[in-house]
Amino acid sequence: MDKETGAALAEIVDPAESPRPVFDEPLSVSIASLLEEWRNADDLRLAGLRPAMSTMIFGPPGTGKTMLAHFIAAQVGLPVVVAKLDGLISSFLGTTARNIANLFTFADRYRCVLLLDEFDAVAKLRDDPHELGEIKRVVNTLLQCVDARAGVGFTIAITNHEALLDPAVWRRFDIRIEVPNPGIEVRQEILTQRLATVFNEPVRFRFLAWLMEGASGSDIEKLTDFLRRQIAIRKDSFDFLQSLRSYVQLSAQQDAGERRQLVTGAPEELVRALFNDKATPFNQEQLAALFGKTQPTISRWVKRG
Ligand SMILES: Nc1ncnc2c1ncn2[C@@H]1O[C@H](COP(=O)(O)OP(=O)(O)OP(=O)(O)O)[C@@H](O)[C@H]1O
Numbered sequence: 001m002d003k004e005t006g007a008a009l010a011e012i013v014d015p016a017e018s019p020r021p022v023f024d025e026p027l028s029v030s031i032a033s034l035l036e037e038w039r040n041a042d043d044l045r046l047a048g049l050r051p052a053m054s055t056m057i058f059g060p061p062g063t064g065k066t067m068l069a070h071f072i073a074a075q076v077g078l079p080v081v082v083a084k085l086d087g088l089i090s091s092f093l094g095t096t097a098r099n100i101a102n103l104f105t106f107a108d109r110y111r112c113v114l115l116l117d118e119f120d121a122v123a124k125l126r127d128d129p130h131e132l133g134e135i136k137r138v139v140n141t142l143l144q145c146v147d148a149r150a151g152v153g154f155t156i157a158i159t160n161h162e163a164l165l166d167p168a169v170w171r172r173f174d175i176r177i178e179v180p181n182p183g184i185e186v187r188q189e190i191l192t193q194r195l196a197t198v199f200n201e202p203v204r205f206r207f208l209a210w211l212m213e214g215a216s217g218s219d220i221e222k223l224t225d226f227l228r229r230q231i232a233i234r235k236d237s238f239d240f241l242q243s244l245r246s247y248v249q250l251s252a253q254q255d256a257g258e259r260r261q262l263v264t265g266a267p268e269e270l271v272r273a274l275f276n277d278k279a280t281p282f283n284q285e286q287l288a289a290l291f292g293k294t295q296p297t298i299s300r301w302v303k304r305g
Pocket residue numbers: 020021022023060061062063064065066067068160182190216217218219221
């Protein structure tokens with residue numbers, strides 16, 4: 001706890017039920033090798049080798065970074081001590097370094113994974129010119145604590161503003177994992193996981209994966225939740241494309257993907273975009289099924305473009 005405000009500095013989470021996030025192949029392979037190392041950390045030490053003990057996870061918002069951290073902890077069978085750095089940096093800046101030291105002292109006492117979420121809060125402090133000396137002290141405390149913890153337990157830090165981080169902080173982490181927005185295969189997998197109980201037309205999953213280009217896993221979650229609610233409300237009168245149009249309109253400001261904007265226009269345009277897509281082309285039969293039209297109609301739409 002922060003002594004002045006009484007606010008909790010950390011929360012202990014049992015990650016037993018952590019679902020597995022879905023990632024593109026190269027990333028899941030590197031995560032598997034990190035897990036291998038962490039599961040065998042004691043053996044590595046016995047062999048006189050120093051296992052990688054700290055990991056920095058970075059990438060854009062909503063890509064599954066927090067989910068990944070909990071999953072890693074579950075896989076190595078340890079509870080997680082979660083500290084939100086923005087909460088730790090108290091309004092009385094003078095107590096921040098002490099809060100950080102106390103947090104590490106607490107975490108170092110148990111076998112656990114220390115998770116420092118929203119790690120960039122420390123870096124953002126630098127914008128305040130009045131606090132330069134104090135910030136140096138906070139950063140130094142953090143570095144010392146991360147170093148000292150290397151002999152004791154695992155540390156995971158998460159940020160989505162890696163460019164803001166001090167190079168010295170950055171270097172302190174043995175492993176750096178970038179979690180980008182998902183590619184089309186992963187988007188399709190997340191969509192299928194979340195919608196398999198309500199749809200069974202494969203072309204819909206393929207189409208939604210195409211549509212959600214540039215979106216994060218969290219954006220996909222919002223879309224699938226919306227569709228499930230629509231299905232629950234409308235039942236037999238559920239209209240797939242109409243619901244997508246509503247979704248795009250209702251999330252217009254946040255989610256202005258080019259492909260998503262096509263949904264709100266004439267269906268002919270959308271059909272042509274799908275038919276002519278270089279990377280993920282849709283054939284006329286798939287388009288007929290997707291749009292509930294006959295193949296001659298689709299064929300006419302395609303030719304007109
Ligand atoms: N790769 C993924 N696989 C499966 N689900 C995902 C994935 N990425 C995001 N999600 C979904 O989005 C939700 C939010 O993910 P999470 O909180 O882990 O993102 P984050 O990267 O930590 O975001 P932020 O940067 O905003 O903290 C998850 O609960 C999950 O349902």
